[in-house]
Amino acid sequence: MIALEARIKQRARELGFELVGIAAAGPADDFGRLREWLMQGFAGEMSYMHRHAEARRHPGSILPEVHSVVMVGMNYNPATPEQPSTGKIARYARGMDYHDVLRARLNQLLAWIQGDAPGCLGRGVVDTAPLLERDFARRAGLGWIGKNTMLLNKRVGSYFFLGALLLDLELQPDLSHETDHCGTCAACLNACPTQAFIEPGLLDARRCISYLTIELKGSIPLELREPMGEWIFGCDVCQEVCPWNRKAPPGKEPALAPRPDLESIDPIELLGLTPEEFRQRFRGTAITRTKRRGLLRNAAIVLGNQGGADALGALRRALDDPEALVREAAQWAIDKIAARERLRQTCPDETSILRPTGDLQATSGPQ
Numbered sequence: 001m002i003a004l005e006a007r008i009k010q011r012a013r014e015l016g017f018e019l020v021g022i023a024a025a026g027p028a029d030d031f032g033r034l035r036e037w038l039m040q041g042f043a044g045e046m047s048y049m050h051r052h053a054e055a056r057r058h059p060g061s062i063l064p065e066v067h068s069v070v071m072v073g074m075n076y077n078p079a080t081p082e083q084p085s086t087g088k089i090a091r092y093a094r095g096m097d098y099h100d101v102l103r104a105r106l107n108q109l110l111a112w113i114q115g116d117a118p119g120c121l122g123r124g125v126v127d128t129a130p131l132l133e134r135d136f137a138r139r140a141g142l143g144w145i146g147k148n149t150m151l152l153n154k155r156v157g158s159y160f161f162l163g164a165l166l167l168d169l170e171l172q173p174d175l176s177h178e179t180d181h182c183g184t185c186a187a188c189l190n191a192c193p194t195q196a197f198i199e200p201g202l203l204d205a206r207r208c209i210s211y212l213t214i215e216l217k218g219s220i221p222l223e224l225r226e227p228m229g230e231w232i233f234g235c236d237v238c239q240e241v242c243p244w245n246r247k248a249p250p251g252k253e254p255a256l257a258p259r260p261d262l263e264s265i266d267p268i269e270l271l272g273l274t275p276e277e278f279r280q281r282f283r284g285t286a287i288t289r290t291k292r293r294g295l296l297r298n299a300a301i302v303l304g305n306q307g308g309a310d311a312l313g314a315l316r317r318a319l320d321d322p323e324a325l326v327r328e329a330a331q332w333a334i335d336k337i338a339a340r341e342r343l344r345q346t347c348p349d350e351t352s353i354l355r356p357t358g359d360l361q362a363t364s365g366p367q
Contacts, residue, residue: 090234
């Protein structure tokens with residue numbers, strides 16, 4: 001008879017999870033580090049991190065009877081990841097909302113386990129519950145936490161979603177991943193356009209482009225707008241330069257494949273979206289998280305960074321948008337384009353100084 005642990009892993013792979021491991025449900029290893037990170041203010045406006053901080057100490061806050069945590073990973077890397085130079089969306093957000101996809105598969109896995117172990121209690125979670133997923137994923141042997149704070153796996157890289165299935169079963173845990181394979185490489189730290197890393201493994205979310213374009217509800221700080229470059233939603237820079245992602249395989253889950261209308265996105269077009277058009281276009285995707293006002297704010301800033309005279313019409317119309325956040329960003333973009341045009345006319349060879357650049361050099365490869 002094949003052990004239950006092996007059968008759970010086999011079923012998880014059949015459901016589309018490339019990575020699966022089992023961890024004991026003890027206190028989170030990095031809870032103290034999380035608490036210190038919050039005390040230093042690095043979470044910015046993510047108040048929910050503070051509200052639910054204590055609950056992250058132990059998975060029992062989610063399922064009091066928990067004894068084991070089955071950690072799974074699903075690859076979302078697009079087969080053709082390249083996007084145009086303006087209007088970029090992070091790879092994870094180009095398909096269906098991953099919360100819906102992973103939650104449904106976890107529920108299927110739980111139902112299968114309950115068929116094998118009647119009376120089993122369990123709960124599947126996908127980053128909306130107070131669980132330190134990367135902590136338990138490392139403990140389950142799925143990989144190590146890299147200098148960019150992402151979980152890295154030698155085979156898959158970092159382009160995968162994490163999910164967890166909490167169970168009241170006493171399962172044999174896997175060996176935790178104790179080794180670090182980043183070596184002396186500092187590619188992710190050097191490449192960050194906003195220099196959001198305080199040190200290896202320590203991120204100031206307030207400077208992270210993903211935070212700025214998604215979590216921040218107000219105006220983006222002026223000094224961070226140009227470094228945002230072309231990113232409209234999220235950012236992949238620290239993953240794009242990671243050597244472990246050079247040969248990362250494409251994902252196989254159709255629901256996570258990029259939608260055609262998200263493979264290329266025009267910031268000028270976004271500025272013309274009505275609230276209803278925004279809801280219709282992005283329904284069922286993670287992009288709805290930033291809401292219309294946030295997405296149009298981001299689109300205006302991208303046009304300020306990369307746009308030309310052809311963007312001015314849409315930006316001027318945006319000055320009449322009902323959202324003050326959008327109007328302010330549009331005016332900033334108009335001023336930036338005007339300044340760039342004046343410089344182009346007086347010094348044609350010097351316009352590049354107004355465009356953000358990044359250091360994409362690694363000090364060495366992975367060890």
